[in-house]
Amino acid sequence: MPADAAPGAKHAAPTPESVEVADDAPLTQRTAKKAAATAALRDVDPVPGSKKPDPILVADGVVRRFGGLTAVDVEHVEIQRGSITALIGPNGAGKSTFFNLLTGFDKPDEGTWSFNGQSLAGVASHKVARRGMVRTFQLTKALSRLTVIQNMLLGATGQRGEGFLSAIIPPLWRSQEKANTERAEELLRRFKLDKKRDDFAGTMSGGQRKLLEMARALMVGPEMVMLDEPMAGVNPALTQSLLHHVKDLREDGMTVLFVEHDMDMVRDISDWVMVMAQGRLIAEGPPDEIMANDAVIDAYLGGHHDAPLSLEEEEAQIAAAEAELRESKEQGR
DSSP, X not given: OOTTOOTTOOSSOOOGGGSOOOTTSOHHHHTHHHXXXXXXXXXXXXXXXXXXXXXXXXXXXXXXXXXXXXXXXXXXXXXXXXXXEEEEOSTTSSHHHHHHHHTTSXXXXXXXXXXXXXXXXXXXXXXXXXXXXXXXXXXXXXXXXXXXXXXXXXTOOXXXXXXXXXXXOGGGTHHHHHHHHHHHHHHHHHTTOGGGTTSBXXXXXXXXXXXXXXXXXXXXXXXXXXXXXXXXXXXXXXXXHHHHHHHHHHHTTOXXXXXXXXXXXXXXXXXXXXXXXXXXXXXXXXXXXXXXXXXXXXXXXXXXXXXXXXXXXXHHHHHHHHHHHHHHHHHHO
């Protein structure tokens, strides 16, 4: 068994705020975590790299280059514990690459980052998950030829029957296998996938696979869940279900960092939003402020996307066009 993970161990003692909230709990109780996250971030400066009162994840000087292209160049970032933070930006901004670096699926050229105060530099992805930080993928990683329940059981850590010798002695692992199966079935019921228990994962729709991947991630008992475009390719009929489950992660005391392009979703569930463009963090703050941020709008739509040109700018553009026309006429002679 890995030294950094004990079977059944909790990463943090439950607090009154981290007790799981039932689906039928009063609305005031279900929104307590959102109110707490909003209050914690109320006095944070809405500037790139701002300090958070209780960061669970901190990254400094993280750089990743591919040849001559710098895909990620993040000077400093902190993720507030117990909040839902969105990471947005145009295609090619470096969001998924940044996810890969933080979770051990890729190695940076420079930089350090820590989770719960412990450095994750050089830590393999499976060990990152065992420490309590798990992720899902933009393209789901469900194993198509395994059943749904088998996919779920793969997410359990510290399984005693995984050793060659222990595998042939069922009394060593049978009770743990039963507990893991009960936990997996409980999560399948929660995500409304229990009727798919014995179906092959390959027969599920894209949205159902997203739900399965999220449910499987929770088998680890994580403190932080990172979701890479959870709504990508999802049937609209399942969108509200996914939104509900992401919000529930916060209600259960977990921290969420997710990449998304759906701005309605970002505004609906986020406590804080960070924006990347060309590999850099260019803005962060509350959702409403970010949606009105000129730098963010320009990153998505380009400068002057909806601003009228001044007289000087208009005359300069006309002069440039006329000069280009004269030049092409002269070349045609």
